[in-house]
Amino acid sequence: MNDDILQEIGATFAYGGVGIALMAIGYLVVEVMTPGKLGKQIWTEGNKGAALMLAVKLFSVGIIVTTAIVTSDDDLSAGLIDTAVFGGCGILLMVFAFLLLDVTTPGKLGATLVDHEGTGAKIHPAGWVVASADLGVAAIVAGAVS
Numbered sequence: 001m002n003d004d005i006l007q008e009i010g011a012t013f014a015y016g017g018v019g020i021a022l023m024a025i026g027y028l029v030v031e032v033m034t035p036g037k038l039g040k041q042i043w044t045e046g047n048k049g050a051a052l053m054l055a056v057k058l059f060s061v062g063i064i065v066t067t068a069i070v071t072s073d074d075d076l077s078a079g080l081i082d083t084a085v086f087g088g089c090g091i092l093l094m095v096f097a098f099l100l101l102d103v104t105t106p107g108k109l110g111a112t113l114v115d116h117e118g119t120g121a122k123i124h125p126a127g128w129v130v131a132s133a134d135l136g137v138a139a140i141v142a143g144a145v146s
Helices: 003-033 038-044 048-071 076-104 109-114 125-145
Strands: none
Touching (some): 003 038, 003 048, 038 048, 048 076, 048 109, 048 125, 076 109, 076 125, 109 125
């Protein structure tokens, strides 16, 4: 293998590591913002509201990370830093958007989203609003990165 291929493989793993770490932070954010154990709610109880919240958060982080990678300089170190910084900004902005929705809507938003009618079998309509807010924030941050 030539050095270029080895460098590209190394960059792929480095960016992948940063992206996975940011998605793990996104998971933790959803875990903190909703009552109960997220993993149990999704994988054991089949809670669709919790699954929607997590899926959109992870997808949104992925959009931001992908844009940061695509627009990064050829310098790997600077690109990794940019990716981590913009990914972190995106997560913080998604938290801010969630908290803003929480204070402007009735009840506790996190509880409403994961406990629709006490079963988690249905997605509360507010889940789609939160999902749209996360995707909107991701698009805004991605636009800012590019």
